[in-house]
Structure formats: structure tokens, C-alpha cells
Amino acid sequence: KNQVEQSPQSLIILEGKNCTLQCNYTVSPFSNLRWYKQDTGRGPVSLTIMTFSENTKSNGRYTATLDADTKQSSLHITASQLSDSASYICVVRWGSARQLTFGSGTQLTVLP
């Protein structure tokens, strides 16, 4: 069964600190993996996409990694800001373009 597991379920950090969110998947065949940020009361917004051949990709203070062998991805946030408080959802695309499996998300809270 195609599954995406995220950890931790929730995380609280102080402003300015770094953190890393994890995503493990059992999806096959793998197409790509995307991290979305979902602010409270809003729809998810794409942060970054990882394809099979990519190991690391950065988008500002966000850096995603992918290990296709172990089927793991991480999202590292550097120098966190209050506006980083949100749910971060890992989504894996498999098979045809429309086949997606969503993780349950990591709820990140950044405190001043």
C-alpha cells in the first residue's frame, strides 16, 4: 500500500532556531516528492519539488533532501521565523500524473 509517514507530528521551536522535518514513503513507482506549506485556514502552497535524480534543493531558508534508496526526504528550515508556523505536508506522486499520496503533515509552531 502506498503510504507517506511524517515526523514529528508536531514541533515547537524558538524563533531563530533551525529544525528538520522528516518524510518516509513506501510509494512505488516514484515520480516526485513535493513539500507543501499550509498556513492555518489556507490551502497548501508548494515549497519545493524533488525528483528521483535530485538529492538536495533549496528555496530560501528551506532545504529539502531526498534519498531515493531509503525512500526518505527531509525539509530543513534555517533561522526560523514566526511566519514559518504552519503545517508542512509531504506529498509523493507515483504512477501517472494524478496519483498522489499525502502525509498527515507536521505542525510547526515558532515561538518568539
Add this chain to the structure above:
Amino acid sequence: GAGVSQTPSNKVTEKGKYVELRCDPISGHTALYWYRQSLGQGPEFLIYFQGTGAADDSGLPNDRFFAVRPEGSVSTLKIQRTERGDSAVYLCASSAGRGDGELFFGEGSRLTVL
């Protein structure tokens, strides 16, 4: 429009009533998805449209749920005889239907069934 628009943003209804939720996708996007999201969970797939046809409706929980997209643009999710368990945020997303398949989400319609 510039983004995916969903209406209403909030809907409170009584058990047993009929509800319609509307999604206006990004202009030119051929693919449209409906998801349901409960608190603290990731979005749960309901139905996918490619153009006017429902290419995959395997996520609809039962026959009380139905969705249409008659002209290949705006879509309406219809819920009959609502139940308290239908309370959730219903998210609509659209994509260009090609390329890496990024989904662009609306802000959702929060449905509360009393």
C-alpha cells in the same frame, strides 16, 4: 482569476440538508481535484477531473457525494443528506495537467454539520 477560488468559505448546515460547494480553478487548468481535510490530517482525495469528465472518483466516500464540472472549468461538489461526520474543510486544487503536476489549492470551504 489569479488563483483557485472556493465558495462559500464557511458553511454551517443541519444534519440531513443538501450542500453545494463551488470551485473556480485557475484559468486554463485542465485538471481539477477535490480533497477533504480533517483537523490535524493531510488532505484526503475525493475526486479528480480531467476536462469535463470525472477521471477518478474512487475517493468519494459514498453515494451522498457527487461532483460535476460541466464545462471543464468551474466544479461543484454536492453533498446530500449531510451527516455530522461530513464536517471538514473541503479543498479544491487545479493543475495544468502536464509537467511536474504542481497543485494550486484554494483556501477551502469549511463545512460544519450540526
